[in-house]
Each structure stands twice: as structure tokens, then as C-alpha cells.
Amino acid sequence: MTRLRLATVRPGEPEIFHSLQGEGISLGRPSVFVRLSGCNLACHWCDTPYTWFFEGHAGPHRGDRQYDRRANSVTLDIAEVAAAVRQYECPHIVFTGGEPLLQQPALAALCDLLGPAYHIEIESNGTVALTADFAPHVHQLNLSPKLGHSGNSESTRRKEDVLAAYASDHRAWFKFVIADPADAVEVAALSERFAIPAERIILMPEGTDSATLRSRTAWLAPLCLDRGWRFTDRLHIHLYGDTRGT
Numbered sequence: 001m002t003r004l005r006l007a008t009v010r011p012g013e014p015e016i017f018h019s020l021q022g023e024g025i026s027l028g029r030p031s032v033f034v035r036l037s038g039c040n041l042a043c044h045w046c047d048t049p050y051t052w053f054f055e056g057h058a059g060p061h062r063g064d065r066q067y068d069r070r071a072n073s074v075t076l077d078i079a080e081v082a083a084a085v086r087q088y089e090c091p092h093i094v095f096t097g098g099e100p101l102l103q104q105p106a107l108a109a110l111c112d113l114l115g116p117a118y119h120i121e122i123e124s125n126g127t128v129a130l131t132a133d134f135a136p137h138v139h140q141l142n143l144s145p146k147l148g149h150s151g152n153s154e155s156t157r158r159k160e161d162v163l164a165a166y167a168s169d170h171r172a173w174f175k176f177v178i179a180d181p182a183d184a185v186e187v188a189a190l191s192e193r194f195a196i197p198a199e200r201i202i203l204m205p206e207g208t209d210s211a212t213l214r215s216r217t218a219w220l221a222p223l224c225l226d227r228g229w230r231f232t233d234r235l236h237i238h239l240y241g242d243t244r245g246t
């Protein structure tokens, strides 16, 4: 039995859902999302704190509420996950979290079970290297390396070797969460240090409501145009708000 720890939409109900990819290079693509529980970072603005900010966790997180682990995570056998994924008859899968690459052995086994017909996309914070078992299953990596404003120490959010390897991986896109125009200075330094092509850099406004996204887009869009970077909105927030399972 190989098992995966998943986030929940409601207690006991795994967060596996069908939606349009709301962010990044595949924005608008119908996909099945599988949200895994657990993260190795603690971003104070994280929009999915229920995947890691459990009782007893030191945080920090901007919300003061910690989450009950039993109500907000569920462990399933990969056969159950595969059945839930298959019901949507959709060939694109997005593994997200949390940090999904913390559970690569089970993800590799799940992909073996699902077979080769699926396009596999990963949302990751870019601190965890792909393992030899899982790497061949992955078609696209949406990496979101965290900047200073995330509140994580530099040593936890920046793994030099890992990021360097991803920088030369043709499957990798670099999606930076931006809250302030000054964050772009850090992006420029990273792109230079790791030789990330401008074409692979995507800036996304931080925000979990349409009004915040729109007001940040007003200065972020021209900034992207000026630097030669891509811009991405957060489509699912405009469509559904900050809601689990969407």
C-alpha cells in the first residue's frame, strides 16, 4: 500500500478537483488538481495555510488561526487517488500543495498506476530536487521560489544546488509571487545569479481577492513589459474567490 497525504475540502474529503489552471504558463487549461498536505516552508501570506499551519506549528502566518490536522488532511491509498483523478476524464494533472515534492515516492507510484496518457504539471517552491523515480513522469514544473517578503529565512527558502539544476531544466518555469515593486529587484538578482532566461520568468501579484490583484496588476504589468518578463493573473481567484477545491 502506497499512500499520499492530501489536503481536504471538508473533513475527510480529499482536495482533488477539476478546474481551469489559474496561474502561469498553462493558464486557462482544464486540469485535475491534486492538493497534497505538508510544506517545508512557512510563507506568512500563504493562501493554503490549511496544508501546513497545524496546531503546534510556530508559523509565522498572517492569519492567527492554526488548523486542525485531522480535519484538514487525509491519507489515501494511491489507488483511491487514481480513481478520483480518472473520474474527470481530463488528461492534465496538476500536483500542488503545500509542497508536493515532499511525497515523490508515492507520486511516482501514482503516475505509474495512472499510465502514460497524463500530462503532469507540478507546483513547487523550488527547494526540493526531483528524485530519479519521479523525474521521468514530470512534463512541467511551475516553480515559485520564495523572496524575502515571504518571511522564510534565506537558508530555508533558497537551496542553491536545487535551483541551479532547475534553471537549466527545459520543463521549468519560474513564477514569482510579487507584493511590492521592490520585490522585482530580488527577481532580477536571482535571474542573473542562476542564469534563468527572462522568457522563463513569470511575475504574479500576491492576493486572494480580485481588488488586490487588480491594484497590484496596475504596476506589475508595466514592470513585466519593461523587464521582458511574463505576467500571470490568478484566474481562479477572479472566478471563484479564495475557495478550496477551485
Ligand SMILES: Nc1nc2[nH]cc(C(=O)O)c2c(=O)[nH]1
Pocket: 019, 020, 021, 022, 023, 033, 096, 097, 123, 236, 246
Ligand atoms: N484553478 C486553480 N489554479 C491553480 N494554479 C495553481 C494553484 C495552486 O493552488 O497551486 C491553483 C488552484 O488552487 N486553482
Ligand code: SF4
Pocket: 039, 040, 041, 042, 043, 045, 046, 047, 048, 049, 051, 052, 097, 098, 099, 125
Ligand atoms: S511554499 Fe507555498 S504552500 Fe508552502 S507556505 Fe509557501 S506559499 Fe504556502
Ligand SMILES: [Mg+2]
Pocket: 047, 048
Ligand atoms: Mg494556490
